[in-house]
Amino acid sequence: MDQSDLLIDAFGRLPGTVRRTVKDLDAKALNHRPYPEGNSISWLIWHLARVEDAQVADAAGQEQAWTADGWAKRVGLPLSVEDTGYGHNSEQVAQVQVSSAEVLLGYYDDVHSRTAAFVSGLSAADLDQVVDRAWDPPVTLGVRLVSILADCLEHAGQAAYLRGLVLAEGS
Numbered sequence: 258m259d260q261s262d263l264l265i266d267a268f269g270r271l272p273g274t275v276r277r278t279v280k281d282l283d284a285k286a287l288n289h290r291p292y293p294e295g296n297s298i299s300w301l302i303w304h305l306a307r308v309e310d311a312q313v314a315d316a317a318g319q320e321q322a323w324t325a326d327g328w329a330k331r332v333g334l335p336l337s338v339e340d341t342g343y344g345h346n347s348e349q350v351a352q353v354q355v356s357s358a359e360v361l362l363g364y365y366d367d368v369h370s371r372t373a374a375f376v377s378g379l380s381a382a383d384l385d386q387v388v389d390r391a392w393d394p395p396v397t398l399g400v401r402l403v404s405i406l407a408d409c410l411e412h413a414g415q416a417a418y419l420r421g422l423v424l425a426e427g428s
Contacts, residue, residue, distance in 0.1 A: 260384055260399075264376035267406055268369065271309075274413040275302055275365050278420050279358040286423045287361070288354045293347065298423065300353040301416035302361045303332070304342035305409040310368040311341050312405045316388055316398055317375045322367045332360055376402065
């Protein structure tokens with residue numbers, strides 16, 4: 258297995274978790290917050306998609322699916338199009354309300370498709386290229402991709418756990 262196959266497999270694990278998490282949930286369940294300061298499933302899935310979209314697009318030198326493919330308008334959140342959810346306070350989390358699972362899945366599927374296309378052609382030399390000198394040590398593309406993946410998997414797991422709580426509460 259080469260590095261490209263490894264990354265395709267790793268990122269390829271996210272869509273199934275995202276799909277299982279939002280499957281058969283209505284807007285009320287997706288937007289439910291388990292306590293006043295908590296994140297909703299919709300916020301967690303939107304945020305992981307936004308983080309993957311923004312960071313992979315930056316690494317690939319492309320425009321984000323959020324803007325390029327019209328997802329910002331389709332999802333219709335009252336947030337800046339640059340917003341990825343990073344550092345959101347409770348009021349900002351509350352603004353992330355989706356109308357359906359389909360809109361979340363549509364956006365995530367678009368993002369995942371772009372990610373898979375990008376990582377499918379990467380060589381070992383590509384992964385060693387420095388993409389961010391603001392850190393010590395500077396961040397390589399390989400490290401950035403692993404960081405994106407770790408963040409997305411963490412939020413996907415949180416959303417999956419929250420699904421269980423939402424279903425148990427009957428929200």
